Amino acid sequence: MKEQFEPNVVAFLCNWCSYAGADLAGTSRIQYPSNLNVIRVMCSGRVNPLFVVNALQQGADGVLISGCHPGDCHYMEGNFYARRRFALMKELLEYVGVDARRFNMSWVSASEGSKWKDVVQGVVEKAKEAGPFEQFRRNKINW
Amino acid sequence: MVDLEKLKTAARETVSRDDVKYLIGWRQGTYGFRVSPHFVKEPEEAEKLIFSPLCTNNLATYLVLTERLPLPRGEQPDSRKVALMVKGCDSRAVVQQLIEQGIKRESVLIIGCPCEGVIDLKKVEEKFPHLPGPAQARWSNGNIVFHLPDGDKEVPKGEVLAAKCLxxxxxxPVMTDLMLWEEVQTRGNDEYDDITELEAKSPQERWLFWEDKFSSCIRCYSCRNVCPMCYCEDCVLDRLNPAWVFRSNNISENTAFHLARAFHLAGRCIECGECERVCPVGIPLMKLNRKLAKEVKEKYEYIPGLDPESKPLQSSYRPDDKEDFIL
Structure with a gap:
């Protein structure tokens, strides 16, 4: 039997909304795919677009960035800046030929446990369809 | 029309001023169609200044590249102005530096040279190969006249102008303290056709295109060093701890380098084309920069380097920015 490809998805979650939303999904015992590697950041505005490039280099097949809904940012405006940045980063990645399904961004609030489940299912499904990422993955370095 | 005497007189007067440190202009290079930057500190040095279709260099880089050594105790920093000769595109670089507060308005004196387009050195060298000595050129009624050792040659603009000029x-110049001669007519309306053409291809085709280009990169960082907008004192590409982009020359690091470089110019690139001009392996870097410029223009109706009062694109936002890509 051919083993099914399990993608490796890196998720940058903001501490105040999306991380709490994922936590709620956990405490509510909502089932969702376990392909996610969560990295907690203080705000989606803290995510440097180079994190995405670096994640893809180091073996991610998909990237998800999630923050508070616009207007709900704990730091007032962090997610507005993130939105501009990643709108451009997404265009740039697609332009050099990275599959559009690999980069995702979402707004998930602390009370949206079920939305979080839908988002993760969607992201993992898309990463599965896109297949393993090999375009500019970093080779293992043997020092 | 280009008036060299007026240019030299203006330069002499400028350099004689007490509040001007030096003037940066262009002078004849040592061979072929090359042109060098010329730093005029004394009025008599202004004789060497030129302005011709060969003056491709964007001198705005020198405003931000100046080395700022630590001062001896008790010494005051030199707060005199730097006078700078600018073409249209160069002036946008200066304005963008002002927007970002990379330089102060009172520390620069802008001398505007309306420009009818500069050459692409590669196209010209193909036309006139193996030139024994330095050559000159001038604009003449929509053509460019080259003064070569074996006589003058008149060439239509379309054949030798750089792509950005066409x-x-x-x-x-969008902002000047002194305009040297009357303004010229705007030539074209950039519709970003070359970008649309590449966008229309499939992701695989696009990656094959860029993989080919990126893998030829030798990571000389010329594109970064020549760029008038790349002036961070602590560049992310130079960081070692943490190392954002490794120094090894392979497709992974090269791609990361080019994505980082292009992204750091998103909403800041004024499309002077210097990066592409200096690239020793001919990577079409402007195709990356112009893609982002196109997106910035379409998404946020923002054109960098025009209004010194505007805010930088990525440190401002509108609550109603488009978010159709967000889940």
Whole structure:
């Protein structure tokens, strides 16, 4: 039997909304795919677009960035800046030929446990369809 | 029309001023169609200044590249102005530096040279190979006249102008303290056709295109060093701890380098084309920069380097920015 490809998805979650939303999904015992590697950041505005490039280099097949809904940012405006940045980063990645399904961004609030489940299912499904990422993955370095 | 005497007189007067440190202009290079930057500190040095279709260099880089050594105790920093000769595109670089507060308005004196388009050195060298000595050129009624050792040659503009000049939207400096001669007509309206063409291909085709280009990169960082907008004192590409982009020369690191470089110019690139001009392996870097410029223009109706009062694109936002890509 051919083993099914399990993608490796890196998720940058903001501490105040999306991380709490994922936590709620956990405490509510909502089932969702376990392909996610969560990295907690203080705000989606803290995510440097180079994190995405670096994640893809180091073996991610998909990237998800999630923050508070616009207007709900704990730091007032962090997610507005993130939105501009990643709108451009997404265009740039697609332009050099990275599959559009690999980069995702979402707004998930602390009370949206079920939305979080839908988002993760969607992201993992898309990463599965896109297949393993090999375009500019970093080779293992043997020092 | 280009008036060299007026240029030299203006330069002499400028350099004689007490509040001007030096003037940066162009002078004849040592061979072929090359042109060097010329730093005029004394009025008599102004004799060497030129302005011709060969003056491709964007001198705005020198405003931000100045080395700022630690001062001896008790010494005051030199607060005199730097005078700078600018073409249309160069002036946008200066304005963008002002927007970002990379330089102060009172520390620079802008001398505007409306420009009818500069050459692409590669195209010209193909036309006139193996030139024994330095050559000159001038604009003449829509053509460019080259003064070569074996006589003058007149060439239509379309054959030798740089790609950025053929569709130039801002041939006249957008901000000046002194305009040297009357403004020229705007040549084209840039519709980003080359970008649309590449966008229309499939992701695989696009990656094959860029993989080929990126893998030829030798990571000389010329594109970064020549760029008038790349002036961070602590560049992310130079960081070692943490190392954002490794120094090894392979497709992974090269791609990361080019994505980082292009992204750091998103909403800041004024499309002077210097990066592409200096690239020793001919990577079409402007195709990356112009893609982002196109997106910035379409998404946020923002054109960098025009209004010194505006805020930088990525440190401002509108609550109603488009978010159709967000889940």
């Amino acid at each position: 569709s130039c939207r801002y041939p006249n």
